Amino acid sequence: MAVSAAGLRAESGRLRALGWSYRGIALEWQRRYRLNARVAFRLAHGWTQEEAARRWNARWSGEGPPKTGKSFSYWEIWPGRGGRAPSTRTLARLAELYLCRPGDLLDGEDFGRRDTGRDELSGQPGRAAVPAIVGDDHSDCGRSRGGGRCVEHEADVGDCVDRADSCPEPAAPVIPAPRAGGLAASEAVR
Incomplete structure (x- = not known):
């Protein structure tokens, strides 16, 4: 177009x-x-x-x-x-x-997309979330997903954060959406 x-x-x-x-x-x-x-x-x-x-x-x-x-x-x-x-x-x-x-x-091309690591931060300065498959030491965390559970364990904090909707693959990048009530990008730019 x-x-x-x-x-x-x-x-x-x-x-x-x-x-x-x-x-x-x-x-x-x-x-x-x-x-x-x-x-x-x-x-x-x-x-x-x-x-x-x-x-x-x-x-x-x-x-x-x-x-x-x-x-x-x-x-x-x-x-x-x-x-x-x-x-x-x-x-x-x-x-x-x-x-x-x-x-x-x-x-x-963004060759960083080939990196299987995660760039997400845990929300606390200096602490990156470390993805992990739930084992015996974190058996109370996460939900079942495809036969296994997947959570992120925040290093140095000891807390588990349920991330089942992004496991096992890292989430794809998302184009920022407008504020509530606005048009989606695909509708707004025509």
Whole structure:
């Protein structure tokens, strides 16, 4: 489906009003419309290339030559023909403008999906939840699931947290949903 930049900028305003993060919007548009990450984040903010350049120049005035919309164009079409690779400093500054991580602005496969470990935190600082199959020492935790029980045991705490709905496979990443009463991403961006 063809989509215009002006249409996406307008849609961004509607999604933000529903409580979507810029990151959630950009990730959805990358998936749905196959947008370059740098384009998706700029459009999620509702900015043209010239507007992004004005914001860059206001933020880092006097630090190097002023940026133009053409500068953003070069970065956005990279690695395509005629594009220019943004330096790590440029990526960090773009990330600051777009309120994301520098790595969010790079395209390509997420090889972290191949990692069978979990990134979830237990909710307490410095303590990651450690997945474990329930054994004799935690027989009172968890529910039956496929013949075995599965819980997470939080290291250094001794508490078991029932995670039967995510066992044995780690949960797939979820696109952030809008606040209650809002449209789902698939309905909101058409």
